[in-house]
Amino acid sequence: MDNSKIKNFIIIILLIVNLLLTAVIGADMVKNRTLRRQALEGVVAIMESRGITVSEDVALSYPDLNICSVRRDLDAEKKRVSAVLGKVSVQDRGGNILLYLGERGEAQFSGTGVFEILMNVGAVPTGQDPEGTARAFLKKLGMSTVKGDDGVRVDVRDGAGTVVLNCQIGKTEIINCQVTFIFTDGSLMLVSGTRPLDKGSSDSLDNAMDVSTILMRFLDIISESGHVCSRLENLELCYVQSAPASGLGKLEPVWCLTTDAGEFYINGLTGKRETLTRY
Amino acid sequence: MFAGHDMKIPEFKNKNRMIDAGKNVLIVILMITAALLAVKSGLFSGRGAPNVLDGVLPFGQETPLSGENGIYTAAAAPFYIVVTPQKGAHCAVVYDGEAVRAAYSRFSALLGQAIGSSGEPEAATDGEWKTALSGSGIYFDFLSDQPLSVLAGWLGTSVSGGAADHTARRICIAADGSGVTLYYIRARYGTVYRCKTALSNTDISDNIAGYLPDGTAFNFELASPFLMVDGNALITTGRLDIHSATAENPLNSTAGVDGLLSAFEMNSVLAEYVQLTDGTELYVEGDATMRIEANGTVMYSDTGQQGQEDVPTPAQAIEMARALCQKTIGADCGAASVYLSSIWKDSEAGEYQITFDYSLNGLPITFSDGSSAAELTLTGSGVTSAKMILRKYRILDDSENPLPAMQAAAVVQAMGGGEPVLSYTDDYGSVAVNWVVR
Numbered sequence: 001m002d003n004s005k006i007k008n009f010i011i012i013i014l015l016i017v018n019l020l021l022t023a024v025i026g027a028d029m030v031k032n033r034t035l036r037r038q039a040l041e042g043v044v045a046i047m048e049s050r051g052i053t054v055s056e057d058v059a060l061s062y063p064d065l066n067i068c069s070v071r072r073d074l075d076a077e078k079k080r081v082s083a084v085l086g087k088v089s090v091q092d093r094g095g096n097i098l099l100y101l102g103e104r105g106e107a108q109f110s111g112t113g114v115f116e117i118l119m120n121v122g123a124v125p126t127g128q129d130p131e132g133t134a135r136a137f138l139k140k141l142g143m144s145t146v147k148g149d150d151g152v153r154v155d156v157r158d159g160a161g162t163v164v165l166n167c168q169i170g171k172t173e174i175i176n177c178q179v180t181f182i183f184t185d186g187s188l189m190l191v192s193g194t195r196p197l198d199k200g201s202s203d204s205l206d207n208a209m210d211v212s213t214i215l216m217r218f219l220d221i222i223s224e225s226g227h228v229c230s231r232l233e234n235l236e237l238c239y240v241q242s243a244p245a246s247g248l249g250k251l252e253p254v255w256c257l258t259t260d261a262g263e264f265y266i267n268g269l270t271g272k273r274e275t276l277t278r279y
Numbered sequence: 280m281f282a283g284h285d286m287k288i289p290e291f292k293n294k295n296r297m298i299d300a301g302k303n304v305l306i307v308i309l310m311i312t313a314a315l316l317a318v319k320s321g322l323f324s325g326r327g328a329p330n331v332l333d334g335v336l337p338f339g340q341e342t343p344l345s346g347e348n349g350i351y352t353a354a355a356a357p358f359y360i361v362v363t364p365q366k367g368a369h370c371a372v373v374y375d376g377e378a379v380r381a382a383y384s385r386f387s388a389l390l391g392q393a394i395g396s397s398g399e400p401e402a403a404t405d406g407e408w409k410t411a412l413s414g415s416g417i418y419f420d421f422l423s424d425q426p427l428s429v430l431a432g433w434l435g436t437s438v439s440g441g442a443a444d445h446t447a448r449r450i451c452i453a454a455d456g457s458g459v460t461l462y463y464i465r466a467r468y469g470t471v472y473r474c475k476t477a478l479s480n481t482d483i484s485d486n487i488a489g490y491l492p493d494g495t496a497f498n499f500e501l502a503s504p505f506l507m508v509d510g511n512a513l514i515t516t517g518r519l520d521i522h523s524a525t526a527e528n529p530l531n532s533t534a535g536v537d538g539l540l541s542a543f544e545m546n547s548v549l550a551e552y553v554q555l556t557d558g559t560e561l562y563v564e565g566d567a568t569m570r571i572e573a574n575g576t577v578m579y580s581d582t583g584q585q586g587q588e589d590v591p592t593p594a595q596a597i598e599m600a601r602a603l604c605q606k607t608i609g610a611d612c613g614a615a616s617v618y619l620s621s622i623w624k625d626s627e628a629g630e631y632q633i634t635f636d637y638s639l640n641g642l643p644i645t646f647s648d649g650s651s652a653a654e655l656t657l658t659g660s661g662v663t664s665a666k667m668i669l670r671k672y673r674i675l676d677d678s679e680n681p682l683p684a685m686q687a688a689a690v691v692q693a694m695g696g697g698e699p700v701l702s703y704t705d706d707y708g709s710v711a712v713n714w715v716v717r
Contacts, residue, residue, distance in 0.1 A: 003299075004295075004298075004299065004302070007299070007302040007303070007306065008302070010306055011302060011305055011306060011309065014306065014309035014310060014313055015309065017309075017313045018309060018312055018313050018316060021313060021316035021317055021319075021320050022316060024320045025316060025319055025320050028320065093396050093477035094395045094396035094397065094398075094436075094438075094439070094477060095391060095392035095393065095394065095395025095396030095397075095436050095476070095477060095478075096392065096395060096435070096436055097392060097395075097396050097477040097478075099477075108477070108479075110392060111388075111392070111435065111436075112388045112392070114482060116479065116481075192481065242384075243388065244387060244388045244391055244434060244435040245388050245391030245392045245395055245434055245435045245436040246391075246434075246435025246436060247435075248435065275489060
């Protein structure tokens with residue numbers, strides 16, 4: 001057979017294979033979507049039968065979150081600290097705790113992400129917009145903060161008070177990464193909290209729980225703990241960071257369920273209730 | 280005309296070549312998309328990419344950590360954690376394996392930082408120790424001495440100075456006015472040490488927020504302490520409700536014996552095998568001899584390894600012993616887990632004596648004859664003798680109600696004193712929950 005005709009034949013076969021595979025994937029996606037929707041409708045019906053209504057504002061569709069490894073990058077940390085403190089010298093205090101002594105203050109950073117920065121008086125004025133000052137400060141430290149009113153609490157009067165900001169990675173909030181700014185006498189005095197460690201690699205999750213599974217776990221949890229609630233007001237997929245002293249940690253997906261009886265956190269991998277607090 | 284025809288032939292050939300090349304490119308593209316679609320459709324869903332977090336996340340007991348000389352996995356964790364949110368008011372996390380694991384997961388980073396940043400240890404008085412325990416802080420009791428340098432390695436840090444040579448069973452990280460101090464007791468010598476750390480009071484207060492006092496007290500804090508009872512004994516309140524358990528000998532299959540031989544690097548085919556009249560099995564291969572008794576006790580000795588190698592560091596010796604125990608007593612122990620219960624180095628002989636024991640549901644398991652689950656002698660980089668008791672434990676739905684801590688302390692006082700430790704006791708027939716006096 002002519003060489004050209006053989007190639008035509010191969011192209012036709014490959015086109016058919018591609019079309020068939022596309023059809024298989026498409027059908028699978030439609031089927032999964034339908035099953036998920038049906039499961040979700042079923043769970044919402046079960047919740048309503050148990051006296052818990054789901055607010056119309058609750059988004060019940062979320063993309064899967066990857067689990068991420070995080071690690072402390074000492075070079076990046078020093079550069080960022082220098083950005084807020086000026087030229088710094090470093091002292092190793094043991095336990096992976098580093099003390100940075102700078103021109104505008106001093107800072108202590110640990111492998112767990114916990115840090116504290118003591119600023120010299122007048123080094124950073126409170127300004128007219130303490131929230132903006134705080135956000136700009138964290139940006140210099142390489143941290144991204146949750147936008148909007150949900151991720152901030154401001155209590156500053158006459159140049160003194162506190163600002164609390166929640167951190168995020170990408171556009172996902174990290175529940176236990178919060179930073180508190182204390183302003184006194186018109187200038188920033190202390191910055192403390194837990195920072196997101198530097199992102200390492202991420203891994204997709206085959207065993208991540210979907211919304212319907214999480215809602216069923218929520219029903220089990222309130223049933224076991226005896227909590228009484230009648231309304232699910234919000235549902236968010238966030239991260240929780242955990243890191244030992246070594247600075248090699250992880251970000252795990254955690255679901256935050258806001259009800260009329262308070263907030264519940266459920267680990268997106270294990271389905272276990274997490275004890276976390278956020279402002 | 281010829282000239283014109285001659286001009287068209289190369290053009291025609293070029294066009295054909297271009298079409299041919301285009302087809303080649305199209306075939307390659309279609310093959311790649313077909314492969315990608317096939318993977319996406321799950322037709323070739325094999326083992327998948329390795330988990331990026333494997334071996335990276337050092338938490339708790341199960342996770343390996345890179346040390347200076349290799350990768351070490353934690354071989355012990357505390358049995359008791361006492362959180363003191365305010366002076367004299369404690370919250371005890373005890374007698375519940377899952378709760379203790381969760382609390383240790385939460386506080387282990389702080390413990391690692393405290394040990395890692397500890398300054399030179401100073402001798403402290405018993406009164407200072409008691410003040411530290413009563414004040415705001417976190418107390419850990421491992422029930423056996425752990426080398427601080429090894430513990431620091433398990434927690435992702437390292438320790439220098441005098442503390443690196445110390446062991447500790449009881450550790451307290453206490454927040455006082457001037458900062459956070461690490462206190463520890465070397466059980467073997469009963470001496471108390473304290474070291475300044477780089478932690479701040481808020482590191483402690485932020486982490487213990489949410490723990491509410493539950494009425495637990497240390498014996499020395501009682502209005503009328505039991506003077507003959509260990510002052511650090513925990514007196515929890517309320518009734519104790521502990522799951523019952525059963526145990527059996529798991530070594531009843533050829534696969535189990537093969538695994539055991541393999542763990543000691545013996546070849547089940549090459550080893551000579553003798554069965555004695557009492558059911559004891561004897562395997563001999565070169566200088567190595569293994570004796571497996573019918574009740575699950577395994578005796579091993581290798582006379583050919585003595586003095587052959589350099590003496591390993593304590594961390595290396597523990598890791599070696601832990602790895603062996605994981606393949607032997609830990610391979611089929613059911614709901615139990617295995618922990619390092621003692622290590623002793625004979626510097627002159629270049630030997631380590633290391634014991635491991637079982638724990639179940641947050642309680643240690645004690646054998647009625649006082650044996651340890653594994654007693655190992657390491658010479659150089661090899662195990663020269665070992666005695667192991669293979670048991671498989673199962674937690675039952677039923678519960679047992681041992682004496683409350685206060686009554687147990689009163690009984691121990693009446694018996695002459697000591698330290699009451701709530702344990703599962705295994706008499707090789709049944710398992711019961713009892714207060715064991717140490």
